[in-house]
Amino acid sequence: MSRNLTASLALLTAISIPALGLFGCDRSSTQSEPKPQTEAASQAPAEQEAKPDFSIDYQQFQLDNGLNVLFHIDRSDPVVAVSLTAHVGSAREKEGRTGFAHLFEHLLFLESENLGKGGLDAMSARIGGSGANGSTSRDVTNYYQTVPKDALEKMLWAEADKLGWFINTVTDPVLAKEKQVVKNEKRQSVDNRPYGHSQYVIDRNLYPEGHPYSWQVIGSLEDLDNATLDDVKTFFRRWYVPNNVTLVVAGDFDPEEAKALVKKYFGEIPAGEAIERAPKQPITLKETKRLYYEDNFARQPQLSMAWPTVPRYSEDSYPLSVLTEYLSSGKRAPLYRVLVEDEQLTAYVSMGAYESELAGQVQLEVQAFTGGHLDAVFAGVQKGFALFEKEGIAEEDLERIKAGQEVAFYNSLSSVLGKGFQLAQYQIYANDPGYVTEDIERLLAVTAEDVQRVYDKYIKGKPYVATSFVPRGEKALALSGSTAAQVVEEKIVDGAEAQFDASASAAYEKTPSSFDRAKEPAYGDPAETSVPDVWQGKLENGIEVFGIENSEVPVVTFSLVIDGGMLQESIDKTGVANLTAMLMERGTKNRTPEELETAIQKLGASISVSAGQDAFRFSVTTLARNFDQVFALLQEMLLEPRWDEKELVLAKKSVTSQIKRAEAEPNAIAGKAFARLLHGKDSIRGHSGLGTEASVAAITMDDLKAYYKNTLSPSVASAHVVGDIPQAEFMAAAAQLAKQWPAKPVKIPEPESKPAKPGIYFVDVPGSKQSVLRIGRLAMPAVSEDYYPAVFTNYILGGGGFASRLMQQLREGKGYTYGIGSSVSGGKTEGRFSIGSGVRANVTAESVQLIHDILKEYAPTYTEADLENSRSYLVRANTRAFETAGAKLGLLENMSEYGWPADYVREREATAKAMTIPRVQKIAETYMQPDSMIWLVVGDRASQFERLEKLGVGEVTLVEDQQPSQADEPAAEALGED
The missing domain is CATH 3.30.830.10 (Metalloenzyme, LuxS/M16 peptidase-like)
Incomplete structure (x- = not known):
């Protein structure tokens, strides 16, 4: 499981790629013994063309205390990633004391002797980091963050505190609070979602009793309740020691300087007891x-x-x-x-x-x-x-x-x-x-x-x-x-959770050091934001093309975005755009669905077609060496759809299945209901892109063909390409498409939103272990002068992850939730401010009241320190804004959609530097006042509805008729959760 919920769920997903990152798939080591950890450097070639010879350059050395260190130099962006991997997961636990490794993944972010309470998150919020995060699997626990390169020493200082200057800060109140957070994580990711207990049942019966994989990474609620402070400290001192940890530094840095810093901050941490590799424990199932x-x-x-x-x-x-x-x-x-x-x-x-x-x-x-x-x-x-x-x-x-x-x-x-x-x-x-x-x-x-x-x-x-x-x-x-199957179901009882004061300071004797570790290191040489070189072109049929050439990996990523999407549908027949996209993936005039799929996959490519609320999109990823062939297949899909009747039947069954699956999933229900409340039943934005069971059943092939003919045109399209391909080569391939796809005028409707009146709305999901909260209102579009100032204003409120007020008070202070966040989002014509969370069912009313109070007090209590932290983060974070192909593609799509210049990040930096407390307060008073918002609660009516009515925050309205929404399938999580 993970501090980041998305990553945690990936750990339980069956993956079939043998060498993805640590969070992608789980495959194990060979039976050989560890190599001696002497200083070495690989002989990886710079070129990556010969695929079997693909390598990653690295340097390796080991400190006297056993810490294993790996360096990888990559100067493509002014950033550095620091990760600390402890070779301890749930497999090192014992029955009756499960969940400890995952618990420590949480605890190690809270406090250390030299950073203080919340010190790592507070530092991350200042230095422009990606957000300190972690994950736990059966075998390892990870702590990681990407930061501007000038913050490397700060990160090494902070990560060393985890191993050498942490455990004394864990007190009974701190442990009690974090137990509640972990329980909330389990409720959200397991107890309160369809099929959530499936992995528990499988593993408990696949592995024999006592096998370390027979229990779940997150552990059991009973074991968490029974864990004592002594249990926790004993586990830490056994496993979280330098000789059981690998430190990796990757990015743009000087290896000799970094080596000296690693020795300075980690070198005096004592080694722990010798740790032997656990023996392999393969199993044989005797009977079905x-x-x-x-x-x-x-x-x-x-x-x-x-x-x-x-x-x-x-x-x-x-x-x-x-x-x-x-x-x-x-x-x-x-x-x-x-x-x-x-x-x-x-x-x-x-x-x-x-x-x-x-x-x-x-x-x-x-x-x-x-x-x-x-x-x-x-x-x-x-x-x-x-x-x-x-x-x-x-x-x-x-x-x-x-x-x-x-x-x-x-x-x-x-x-x-x-x-x-x-x-x-x-x-x-x-x-x-x-x-x-x-x-x-x-x-x-x-x-x-x-x-x-x-x-x-x-x-x-x-x-x-x-x-x-x-x-x-x-x-x-x-x-x-x-x-x-035997599954332990938690009973939610009001007032059942233990009370604690996690803010109390612990009294302990500080761990000695050879130098003053309480002083945060200074920044290194300044890290300058590197905006990619963007090329632009225009095809004969009018399509604007935006590109970035990048040869870090031999891959090309491409998108063709056609404005419209759901906006081109009628309310009485929703789901047409989605089904059109599905059918365009399923064969062409001259290729059966099977032949098309095989042709794409043989080239190491993927071509997906999707319909969103505002746009219809073709997304392509391919090996660079096969780009021309893949683009030809994309052109065939776009210009010569097959319109296979059998595939329409299958697609409609699939969509109907998705609609049914979402009917009882609280996050899906919340997303659908919130959209309807924000936009109204007469706006297409308030409806599901999947459609309803009735609308999907009524859709015909003629409806799809009409949508295709009337809405997909170069006149409302733009193309974006990132990767290992020169501009001339791409434009030559695209020129062939332009000749065969003439432009025609298309008008994009813009429906008027009519939000419900502010107040509390409740959707009943009997037996919910959590209540899902969606809170918000319509706001400014992305092109508004207020948009980026609102993003800035939201940072301290709920956009800053673990350092934000919402997270600090509801999770770190009260233990009500696994995660909560707020966001400002916008399109061309309108936007929204929204808050999302899943809270423990028996503190639903308390959570609503606390969020209300935080919003009410935000503007008057905003400080100069808040202003500086927001400015520092939002400016410094731009150093890593364009590191991945996806981020670069996002830059290009923003340019085409909003007309922004390639260096619009510079304009945002100027806005951030010019922000003042009065400007922040004005934004907050205009867009973030609690009485102007819709408050949606999805939970157990029998136990929570009356308690909400007694709050006095606003009238509570029961929402009865619900149909699931497109954007909130069961995997959708609360906004901003980590």
């Missing part, structure tokens, strides 16, 4: 186990199946990653062909590897349509497997899958933080930071025989764990022969 669970939040039954396999970086992990992707993903996948196309039992099939240091597993997941029996799904799975046994994997499929994994591998290395993570991962799991070369070689060397072999060895006829998660009251839909 079938279990079911009635899920309060599920509206469709889900079958999951798991088989034991191999640890990370094992020989068989590479063909297993190819196998799982081939079986489940895409038109040629046997499971897709049977379950989705032939028998139409589901719109969703997923299969992947969840491999860790000590053992591994493969998992299959299928969500049936509403009312579907999982026996039929299981039978379809068996048919899919039989199809694979009959056909095997064709060489064409093998090559397209490997090409896609190669691109994903390179994309994971597009930032200095990504490269740093990869070096640490290779060091910890493969005992070799330079394993990157072997990693990609082993991926590309997988043969069809390898794929068949691992299927026979790990899946064919082998025992498995199968879980059936069915809607409450529908256990008859579960797989036959299933027994009830």
Whole structure:
């Protein structure tokens, strides 16, 4: 699990790419012993053209206390990423004392002897860092941040305090508060969402009792409650020691200076007890186990199946990653062909590897349509497997899958933080930071025989764990022969949580040091923001083109954005734009859906089509060497859609399934209801881009063709390209498209929003363990003079992550939430100010009152220090504003959408430097007053509605009729949460 919720959920997702960053996939090290950690440097070549020879330059040395240090120099941006990886995850825990590694991931951000309470977050808020964050897996715990290069010494100072000057600051009140935060994380990511307990049931039954992977990374609520201060301190002193930690510094820095700083800040931390590598603990499942669970939040039954396999970086992990992707993903996948196309039992099939240091597993997941029996799904799975046994994997499929994994591998290395993570991962799991070369070689060397072999060895006829998660009251839909799964459900009781005062100062004897560590280091030589060189052009049909040439990795990213999107729909037939986008991905005039998908994937590319609220978009990523061929396929998709009737039937089933799935998911409900309250039922912005069950059922192919004909035109389109391709080469390829795609006039409607009156609105989701809050109002568009001043104003309120007032008071002060944040967002014609959070159900009223008070008091209590912190962060953060391909593409799209210059960041810096307290107060008084806002609460009416009425904050209105919203599928989280 992670301090950042998005990263945490990724750790539980089955991934099939063998060498993504630390957060992408879990694969384990080989059986060899660690290498001696002597100072060394790799011989990685500068060029990256020969794919099997791809390398990451690094330097390596070890301090006397055992701290392992890795440096990677990358001067493409004036930033540096610092990551500290402790080789301790939930696998080092014991039954009855689970969740400690994840708890420490949280605790280590709170205080240290020399930074003080909240010192790291406060420092990050000043220095322009990406936000100090962390994650925990079964095997490791990470702490990381990317900062302007002149803040490197500050980061090393702060990270050293984690290991040597931290544990004395942990007191009983601090521990009590952080237990509440972790519990809120579990409620939000597990207890309060569909299928949230699925991984718990699988792991508990796949691994034998006592195996370190049989419990969850986040631990159990009971174990957290029972953890004492002595337990926690003992765990820390055993595992969080230099000889169990890898420090990686990656980016633009002087290695000799950095080495001296590492020795200065980390060198005097004493080594801990010797730590042996844990032995591999692969498992063999003796018999099949079938279990079911009635899920309060599920509206469709889900079958999951798991088989034991191999640890990370094992020989068989590479063909297993190819196998799982081939079986489940895409038109040629046997499971897709049977379950989705032939028998139409589901719109969703997923299969992947969840491999860790000590053992591994493969998992299959299928969500049936509403009312579907999982026996039929299981039978379809068996048919899919039989199809694979009959056909095997064709060489064409093998090559397209490997090409896609190669691109994903390179994309994971597009930032200095990504490269740093990869070096640490290779060091910890493969005992070799330079394993990157072997990693990609082993991926590309997988043969069809390898794929068949691992299927026979790990899946064919082998025992498995199968879980059936069915809607409450529908256990008859579960797989036959299933027994009830044991899941511990927390009961929410008002006043049940312990009271604490986390603000109290701890009394302790300070840990000695050879120099004064209480003084924060000064900045190094100034880090200057580097704005990319942008080229611009125009095609014959009028399309404006914006580009940035960048050769860090051999990849090209491209987007074609056509204004309109949902705005071109009618309210009585919503969902047309979305279905049009889906059909344009599914075949062309001369290629079947399967042929098109195969052609794209063979080139190591992806081409996706999507419809948003304001635009219709084509997004492309490809290996640079294949750009011309991929662009030709994009052109074919754009100009010659297939309009396949069978695919429309499948697409409509898929969308209807998404709508049903979202009906009981609190975040999805909140997003939909908030949009309707903000914009009104007569504005298309208040409706779902997915449509409703009724509107989707009524949509015909003629509706899609009409949308395509009337709205997609070069006259409202712009193109953006970032990557390893010169301007001339791109314009030559695009010229062919311009000749065949003539412009025509298109008018973009701009619906009028009619928001509901300010007040509290409540949506009932019985049994919710959390209440989801969405608070806000309409505000200025992105082109308004007030827009960036409002972004500046919001920074201290809720835009500054852990240093913001909302986070400090609701999470750090009260333990009410796992995360809360506020944001200012805008389009061409309107924008919004909004706050989002999920809070413990039994403090719903208290949370609403506290947020109300924070908003009311914000303008009068804004200080000179707040002004300076906001100015420092927002100016200094620009050094890392354009590091990744995605960030560069965002720059280009902002230029085309809003007419901003390439260096608009300079204008924002000037605005930030000119901001004053009166200007901030004026913005806050205009756009951030609580009485001007809509307050939406999605939670358990029986226990919370009356308490909200007694607050006196405003009238409470029960919202009855709800349909799910496009932008808030079950994975959508509260704004700004970390």
